[in-house]
Amino acid sequence: MKKTARAHTNIALVKYWGKADEELIIPMNGSVSLTLDHFYTDTTVEFDPALTEDIFCLDGKQKHDPKVAKFMNLVRNLAKKETFARIDSINHVPTAAGLASSASAYAALALSATSAAGLNLTRKDLSRLARRGSGSATRSIFGGFVEWHKGTDDLTSFAEPIEEETDWEICMIAIVINGHEKKISSRHGMQQVVKTSPYYHEWVKTAEEDLKLVKQAIKNRDFSLLGEVSEASAMKMHALNMSAKPHFSYFMPESILAMQKIEELRSQNIPCYYTMDAGPNVKVICEKQNVAFIIDELSKLFAKENLLVANPGPGARLI
Numbered sequence: 558m559k560k561t562a563r564a565h566t567n568i569a570l571v572k573y574w575g576k577a578d579e580e581l582i583i584p585m586n587g588s589v590s591l592t593l594d595h596f597y598t599d600t601t602v603e604f605d606p607a608l609t610e611d612i613f614c615l616d617g618k619q620k621h622d623p624k625v626a627k628f629m630n631l632v633r634n635l636a637k638k639e640t641f642a643r644i645d646s647i648n649h650v651p652t653a654a655g656l657a658s659s660a661s662a663y664a665a666l667a668l669s670a671t672s673a674a675g676l677n678l679t680r681k682d683l684s685r686l687a688r689r690g691s692g693s694a695t696r697s698i699f700g701g702f703v704e705w706h707k708g709t710d711d712l713t714s715f716a717e718p719i720e721e722e723t724d725w726e727i728c729m730i731a732i733v734i735n736g737h738e739k740k741i742s743s744r745h746g747m748q749q750v751v752k753t754s755p756y757y758h759e760w761v762k763t764a765e766e767d768l769k770l771v772k773q774a775i776k777n778r779d780f781s782l783l784g785e786v787s788e789a790s791a792m793k794m795h796a797l798n799m800s801a802k803p804h805f806s807y808f809m810p811e812s813i814l815a816m817q818k819i820e821e822l823r824s825q826n827i828p829c830y831y832t833m834d835a836g837p838n839v840k841v842i843c844e845k846q847n848v849a850f851i852i853d854e855l856s857k858l859f860a861k862e863n864l865l866v867a868n869p870g871p872g873a874r875l876i
């Protein structure tokens with residue numbers, strides 16, 4: 558039975574950056590994200606008894622990814638199956654450029670693989686399973702604003718929607734500064750930070766407060782609070798990287814340029830904030846009515862084809 562699932566990427570407003578458990582991918586702190594419509598992954602899975610190993614193709618090219626094989630074993634255990642499968646994934650996201658492509662990839666794989674195996678998991682259990690592939694994938698099972706409860710074990714660490722069909726006209730403009738593979742993966746980057754940054758303990762403490770504030774902002778449609786908390790969470794995350802040993806940074810000169818431009822627009826009373834993930838790209842958080850003006854301003858510094866507008870998007874579904 559062949560099944561295809563589509564899952565969208567999400568951008569964290571309050572960041573996940575560090576694991577309490579590497580194997581189960583239990584985070585040190587809770588996080589909140591916005592699932593986007595523009596970036597998504599389509600994944601098709603078909604179990605075939607004639608196969609002697611899983612065959613994984615990403616964007617049409619066969620790849621050997623031990624994380625995918627490990628993930629498929631989880632699905633086989635759940636389905637009490639021994640059969641191998643053909644997995645075809647198409648990423649409508651600049652891969653590994655800090656646009657959280659692992660989020661959409663593992664959410665789509667969790668849904669398509671379990672469906673092809675004849676399972677019918679609840680979205681909560683899909684979220685727990687996707688988490689085992691990549692932490693941020695736990696949130697892409699749902700649409701709109703999503704919270705990942707950090708939990709303490711495999712059963713209690715899962716995501717759930719805060720507002721799936723949000724009517725809040727929030728947009729994100731992804732400034733694609735460098736669509737190439739990032740040098741330090743999120744997995745490696747956050748490991749280094751947990752182990753060596755002197756500020757890590759403070760990060761966990763303030764993240765819990767950020768979580769409360771961002772949920773309050775969503776509830777009250779308080780855009781400036783949402784933007785301030787999100788921008789601060791991202792900058793604290795990147796400060797951890799610069800205080801690790803050895804220190805590292807995802808910033809490129811154009812990243813700083815973009816952040817300064819956003820701060821300039823804000824000083825001209827255009828409400829807009831920035832966030833960044835494990836790559837040089839800067840994402841602008843703004844309201845729909847200001848998108849055109851902000852794009853005009855940004856296109857004085859960046860090529861228009863590198864300014865990608867995204868709106869709140871849906872959760873993972875079979876297509």
Ligand SMILES: O=C(O)C[C@@](O)(CF)CCOP(=O)(O)OP(=O)(O)O
Nearest residue numbers: 569572573691692693743744834835
């Ligand atoms: O999404 C966020 O909260 C913030 C980040 O995107 C980076 F800024 C973390 C993404 O980490 P992920 O790729 O999920 O790591 P994994 O669990 O080691 O696979």
